[in-house]
Amino acid sequence: MTLAISDYPRVHLGKVAEINGMTTADGPWIPVREAFDLTGLQSGVLVRWEEEGLISVVQDSVRSPRRYLKPELEVVAELGTGGPPNLRTVRQYISGQGAGQAAPSANGPARAEQRVHTTEPDHSEGARYLVTLANLLRGQKLVTEPVSERRLRVTTGPDSRGVAIECNRRTSDDGRWWFSWGGGVWLCEADNPTEAVVQVKAALRTVGAP
Secondary structure, three states, X not given: OOOOHHHOOEEEOOHHHHHOOOOOOOOOEEEHHHHHXXXXXXXHHHHHHHHOOOOOEEEOOOOOOOEEEHHHHHHHHOOOOOOOOOHHHHHHHHHHHHOOOOOOOOOHHHHHHHOOOOOOOOOHHHHHHHHHHHHHHHHOOOEEEEXXXXXXXXXXXXXXXXXXXXXXXXXXXXXXXXXXXXXXXXXXXXXXXHHXXXXXXXXXXXXXXX
């Protein structure tokens, strides 16, 4: 795939992210080295998969490095059995999820446990945790924007990329409230907002400016 200078900056959301309800705000976005550490996939494989539309990518200019959506790659990594995932497995996963079937992964049950449980009807306590976090983030000169009662978008400014944070009950932790990234990957306990602030600030440094 050949791109012109006018195609930059580019932000592409992959099929794995789409079927998991992720958006481009659901960072952090990580460089190739971290993507390899997470998935075992070489840079050339990542490029081919992004060109096929399987995974997400952001790139500011022709010469700037690519960055990949970490929550999405965590899903991809779990499709591997005793090693890096392969193209056939990822395609089967996408086809199966698109048809409403279970993912063909040996680690599927573990992933199901890791994903956020969103059927809890009592939202008020989670909303209060999110308000507390938003206040702390604003104290760090960050910009917070409520997306819903239990979802918050955080940026460093009006023209910068951001991350999405949610607050949900975690069934595997006796229903305690946890913060999570917008893509559904657990962040930390909701009664430890200071740790959440540290991780959000680190994620925003990774996401960078557009």
